[in-house]
Amino acid sequence: MGETYGIEALALDVAEVVARYSDDRQRVGAIKPSLARWMERQEGLRPEHRLPCEGNRACGHLLHTASDGSFFMISVVFPPGTSSGVHYHGAWGVIGILEGEDEETKYARADGLSAVGAGQECELEKTGVHHFPPGSITHLLPPDEGFHRVRAAAGANGVSIHILGGTAETHPHFLCDNATRKLVDFPMQTLLG
Ligand SMILES: [Fe+2]
Secondary structure, three states: OOOOOOHHHHHHHHHHHHHHOOOHHHHHHHHHHHHHHHHHHOOOOOHHHHOOEOOOEOEEEEEEEOOOOOEEEEEEEEOOOOEOOOEEEOOOEEEEEEEOOEEEEEEEEOOOOOOOOOOOEOOEEEEEEEEEOOOOEEEEEOOOEOEEEEEEOOOOOEEEEEEEEOOOOOOOEEEEOOOOOEEEEOOHHHHEO
16 A cells, blocks of 8 residues: 555645645644644654764754745654754744654744844743644744744654745754854754754
C-alpha cells in the first residue's frame, strides 16, 4: 500500500490554502486541520528527520519547498535541554509537535514597532509560556506573534514539523543576540542539516 496522506499530500493541501487565502491568519487557520490530519500517522517523515545533527546539535531537516517559493516544510529537532534562543519569524508559520515536549515562550515588541529588522534592539515583553505535548499545533503570525523561544522541556528530543511562509532562503528570521541584545540576521538555511 502507498501512502494515504504523506508529506507531498499535505504540501498539496497547503498550496491550495495559500492560493485561496492571501490573509496570513486565514492561511494559518486553514492549514491547521490538514496538519492535524497528517500528524495522526506522520507518513513520509523518515527516521533521520527525527534526529539531531552531527554532535547532537539542534537542527532542521528540509522536507518540502513549494515550486513557487510560497512555503516550505521542515522538521526541527532539539536535543533535551537545548533551546532556540529568542528569535523572530517575519512570515507566517504553523508548527506541530511530534515528539518530546516543546516549551514555547512568546514575546512581543514593547515599542509596538511593526517593521522588524536586523540591528534593532530586542526590547521584548514576554506574553506567554506554553507547554506543548505531542499532537499540539501552534502558529506564528508576525509582527505581533512573530517572536518566540523554543526549548525541549522533556528528557527526550523535541521533534516538530514547521510549515513556514517563503523558502529557507527568503523566510525572514532574526535572532536576538545575547551579547548585544540586538537582532541579527539568522537565515533558516543555516539551521538545516
Ligand atoms: Fe522559531
